[in-house]
Amino acid sequence: xxxxxxxxxxxxxxxxxxxxxxxxxxxxHEYMSWYRQDPGMGLxxxxxxxxxxxxxxxxxxxxxxxxxxxxxxxxxxxxxAAPSQTSVYFCASRPLLEGEQFFGPGTRLTVL
Amino acid sequence: GENVEQHPSTxxxxxxxxxxxxxxxxxxxxxxxxxxxxxxxKRPQLIIDIRSNVGEKKDQRIAVTLNKTAKHFSLHxxxxxxxxxxxxxxxxxxxxxxxxxxxxxxxxxxxVRP
Numbered sequence: 604x605x606x607x608x609x610x611x612x613x614x615x616x617x618x619x620x621x622x623x624x625x626x627x628x629x630x631x632h633e634y635m636s637w638y639r640q641d642p643g644m645g646l647x648x649x650x651x652x653x654x655x656x657x658x659x660x661x662x663x664x665x666x667x668x669x670x671x672x673x674x675x676x677x678x679x680x681x682x683x684a685a686p687s688q689t690s691v692y693f694c695a696s697r698p699l700l701e702g703e704q705f706f707g708p709g710t711r712l713t714v715l
Numbered sequence: 716g717e718n719v720e721q722h723p724s725t726x727x728x729x730x731x732x733x734x735x736x737x738x739x740x741x742x743x744x745x746x747x748x749x750x751x752x753x754x755x756x757k758r759p760q761l762i763i764d765i766r767s768n769v770g771e772k773k774d775q776r777i778a779v780t781l782n783k784t785a786k787h788f789s790l791h792x793x794x795x796x797x798x799x800x801x802x803x804x805x806x807x808x809x810x811x812x813x814x815x816x817x818x819x820x821x822x823x824x825x826x827v828r829p
């Protein structure tokens with residue numbers, strides 16, 4: 604099993620550009636989520652999904668969209684990138700009711 | 716919503732000493748408390764977790780304690796080794812209204828001096 608995978612590993616954007624961060628898991632986990640990690644602020648929940656077709660907002664959802672058309676994939680879209688969105692983004696998945704949450708390797712995003 | 720506070724933000728110990736990291740949470744309905752270790756440039760990885768029906772759990776040199784009344788939980792690392800140097804995150808979660816959120820503390824950078 605590949606576990607949780609993310610692409611790209613690194614990305615540089617200009618202010619106002621849009622892009623999609625990809626996330627996939629092959630563990631058949633119902634629950635998937637996106638976090639951003641900034642120095643001194645830990646991991647903050649952006650959006651999460653409890654299954655295909657169901658998404659909800661986390662702590663810091665503004666400026667980000669998500670969709671969940673399949674169990675495996677959970678892309679994160681930045682509609683109009685801003686310098687405040689410079690961060691490391693982690694995707695994660697886990698079984699819905701019980702079990703360990705696994706993280707992807709992360710995407711380091713810089714917005715100029 | 717849930718809020719998790721973690722202390723200290725940095726901790727330096729001598730190899731062989733013990734290290735203790737403390738977290739408090741706000742939502743009394745939270746029932747699952749994992750701890751993650753993140754090495755430099757790597758993804759967070761689960762090292763130990765505890766559920767609200769248990770007061771303490773141990774796994775070799777690491778242990779976690781939970782005080783539901785005070786709404787705080789702690790990570791204890793004994794006989795620390797240089798490879799324990801990393802950032803440690805606590806988290807709290809609850810399953811409520813068909814929704815599940817895992818909220819993290821701000822992290823503790825642990826340095827073990829040889």
